[in-house]
Amino acid sequence: MRTAVIRTLGAPAQIEEREVPQPGPGQIVVRLEACGLCHTDIHAMRGDWPVAPALPLVPGHEGVGIVEALGSGVTTRVVGQRVAMPWLGYACGECRFCVDGRENLCESQVNNGYGRDGAYAEYMLSDARFAVPVPDGVAPRDAAPLTCAGVTTYAAVKNARITPAETVAVFGVGGLGHLAVQYARLMGARVIAVDVTEEKLALARELGADHVVNAYSTSPTTAIRALGGADVAIVLAVAPPVFRQAFDALNRGGRLVLVSLPAHGEITLPVFDTVLKGISVIGSIVGTRQDLAEVFALHAAGRTRVITQERDLSQVNGSVEEVLAGTVPARLVFSYHTADLVPQTQRGTAPA
Numbered sequence: 001m002r003t004a005v006i007r008t009l010g011a012p013a014q015i016e017e018r019e020v021p022q023p024g025p026g027q028i029v030v031r032l033e034a035c036g037l038c039h040t041d042i043h044a045m046r047g048d049w050p051v052a053p054a055l056p057l058v059p060g061h062e063g064v065g066i067v068e069a070l071g072s073g074v075t076t077r078v079v080g081q082r083v084a085m086p087w088l089g090y091a092c093g094e095c096r097f098c099v100d101g102r103e104n105l106c107e108s109q110v111n112n113g114y115g116r117d118g119a120y121a122e123y124m125l126s127d128a129r130f131a132v133p134v135p136d137g138v139a140p141r142d143a144a145p146l147t148c149a150g151v152t153t154y155a156a157v158k159n160a161r162i163t164p165a166e167t168v169a170v171f172g173v174g175g176l177g178h179l180a181v182q183y184a185r186l187m188g189a190r191v192i193a194v195d196v197t198e199e200k201l202a203l204a205r206e207l208g209a210d211h212v213v214n215a216y217s218t219s220p221t222t223a224i225r226a227l228g229g230a231d232v233a234i235v236l237a238v239a240p241p242v243f244r245q246a247f248d249a250l251n252r253g254g255r256l257v258l259v260s261l262p263a264h265g266e267i268t269l270p271v272f273d274t275v276l277k278g279i280s281v282i283g284s285i286v287g288t289r290q291d292l293a294e295v296f297a298l299h300a301a302g303r304t305r306v307i308t309q310e311r312d313l314s315q316v317n318g319s320v321e322e323v324l325a326g327t328v329p330a331r332l333v334f335s336y337h338t339a340d341l342v343p344q345t346q347r348g349t350a351p352a
Contacts, residue, residue: 001017001018001019001020001121001122001123002015002016002017002121002122002313002314002336003015003016003017003018003058003117003120003121003122004016004058004059004060004120004121004313004316005056005057005058006044006045006053006055006056006057006058006059007055007056008055009045009046009047009052009053009055010045010046010047012317013045013059013120013316013317013320015313015314015316018121020123021123021124021125022069023069023070023071023074023125024071024072024125025071025072025073026071026072026073026074026127026128026129027071027074027125027126027127027128028067028068028069028070028071028074028077028083028125028126028128028131029067029068029069029123029124029125029126030063030065030066030067030068030083030085030123030124030125030126030131031065031066031068031122031123032063032064032065032119032121032122032123032124032336033064033065033066033082033140033335033336033337034062034063034064034065034140034141034143034144034333034334034335034336035060035062035063035064035118035119035120035144035333035334035336036062036144036145036147036148036149036175036308036331036332036333036334037062037311037316037319037320037323037331037332037333037334038061038062038148038149038175039175039238039260039323040061040087040113040114040148040261041059041060041061041113041118041120041320042320042323042324043261043263044057044059044113044114045057045059045320048263049261049263049265050265053114053115054115057113057114057117057118058113058117058118058119058120058121059113059114059118059120060112060113060118060119060120060121060334061085061086061087061089061111061112061113061114061118061119061147061148062084062086062119062144062145062147062148062149062333063084063085063112063118063119063124063144063147064082064083064084064085064119064134064140064143064144064147065082065083065085065119065124065140065336066080066081066082066083067079067080067081067082067083067131068123070128071128074128076128076129077128077131077133081133082133082134082140082143083126083131083132083133083134084131084132084133084134084143084144084146084147084292084296085112085118085119085124085126085130085131085132085147086112086130086132086147086148086151086286086289086292087111087112087113087114087148087286088103088104088109088111088112088130088286088288088289089109089110089111089112089115089116089126089127089130090108090109090110090127090130091103091104091106091108091109091130092106092108092109093129095107095108101288101290102288103288103289104155104285104286104287104288105285112124112126120313120316120334121313122313122336130289132147132289132292132293132296133293133296134296135296135297135300136300137300138296138299138300140335141306141308141310141333141335142299142306142308143296143299144308144331144333145175145179145306145308145330145331145333146179146292146295146296146299146304146306147292148286149175149176149179149331150179150292150295150299150304150306151286151287151291151292151295152176152259152284152285152286152287153176153177153179153180153183153234153236153259154179154183154287154291154294154295154298155284155285155286155287155288155291156180156234156257156259156284157180157183157184157187157234158291159257159282159284160232160234160255160257160282160284161255162184162187162188162189162231162232163187163188164187164188164189165188165189165190166189166190166231166232167189167190167191167192167227167228167229167230167231167232167251168184168187168189168190168191168192168230168231168232168233168234169191169192169193169194169220169224169230169232169233169234169246169249170184170191170192170193170194170204170209170234170236171194171215171220171233171234171235171236171237171242171245171246172194172195172235172236172237172238172242172260173193173194173195173200173201173203173204174195174200174236174326174328174329174330174331175328175330175331176236176259177193177195177200177204177236178200178203178204178207178307178329178330179304179306180234180236181193181204181207181208181209182207182208182303182304182305183304184232184234185207185208185209186298186303186304189232190210190211191204191208191209191210191211192209192210192211192212192213192224192227192230193205193209193211193212193213194212194213194215194220194224195212195213195214195215195237196214196215196216196326197214197216197326198214199329200329201213201214203307203329203330207305211227215242215245219245220245220246220249221245221248221249224249225249228251229249229250229251229254230246230249230250230251230254231250231251231253231254231255232250232254232255232257233246233247233249233250233254233255233256233257234257234259235256235257235258235259235260236259236260237260238260238261238262238263239262240262240264240267243256243258243267243269244267244268244269247269247270247273247279250277250279251277252277252278252279253277253278253279254277254279254280255279255280255281255282256269256279256280256281256282257282257284258281258282258283258284259284269281306330306331307329307330307331308330308331308332308333309328309329309330309331309332309333310332310333310334310335311332311333311334311335312334312335313334313336316334319332319334
């Protein structure tokens with residue numbers, strides 16, 4: 001099988017041939033159809049974060065494909081079923097966070113494409129419990145970005161406790177932001193989209209943003225304040241100035257929702273304004289299996305659109321450069337064209 005492998009942090013990925021993995025107890029083998037290119041993958045490939053991934057590494061945590069083989073003890077997945085392998089590849093299931101429905105905060109979690117090999121490959125091993133079923137009617141090319149970009153922004157909107165008629169400012173319209181605009185609209189919010197390119201702002205308008213702000217040509221804080229200020233600011237961009245701009249755009253009682261993870265890893269906010277204005281700062285990390293099931297259900301019902309461009313895995317390094325250059329409208333998706341080898345008669349369903 002083809003894989004994209006990182007052997008040295010910061011070096012280009014290498015396309016290598018590997019043996020198709022075999023499932024162990026509780027595992028499944030998935031013949032991948034698609035995997036989105038998330039900015040987190042780039043951080044992993046470069047070793048930007050405090051805890052570096054183990055090498056060699058196959059990145060990718062937006063994998064979608066067809067179950068091809070089951071390990072012993074697997075009863076909830078069947079051969080032929082389409083599943084998604086998100087960032088949360090494993091959680092213990094026993095800690096207080098897992099028990100109370102916050103498995104994405106489990107301290108024993110293992111992350112696909114970071115703590116273990118991910119979906120920049122034609123086949124992938126997965127813990128059967130954390131491979132989330134993809135409903136009929138959701139195409140693999142759409143399901144891949146929803147597996148991270150979708151569930152991450154959906155969870156951020158939920159964590160922001162948005163109520164109808166509130167104003168939500170989305171900072172960064174791209175793979176995540178174009179979905180955040182839609183989820184905020186579904187919550188009944190008035191949405192202001194902020195980005196530095198007119199093309200992405202045009203996309204935001206097309207997807208339902210009520211107002212757009214070009215942060216390259218104007219102060220987003222000033223522009224948002226002129227529109228009445230924001231009750232919620234969701235930060236999906238990584239440029240250091242964005243965090244303070246988003247904070248300063250908030251009304252009293254506002255919520256600053258931090259999603260993006262800049263390489264430098266620190267922000268500075270004024271304590272007096274935070275306290276006196278009753279501002280909440282909320283960290284939101286991906287989402288749970290239930291969140292992802294809800295994301296898929298919304299898409300299957302026709303409530304969301306996913307904007308993608310297709311690439312071949314051999315183009316992985318050029319695709320990374322495209323993302324870093326900001327020339328990608330929303331999400332790049334690697335398509336593997338292997339799942340069509342599974343006969344339709346073998347495809348089945350199983351309890352979620």
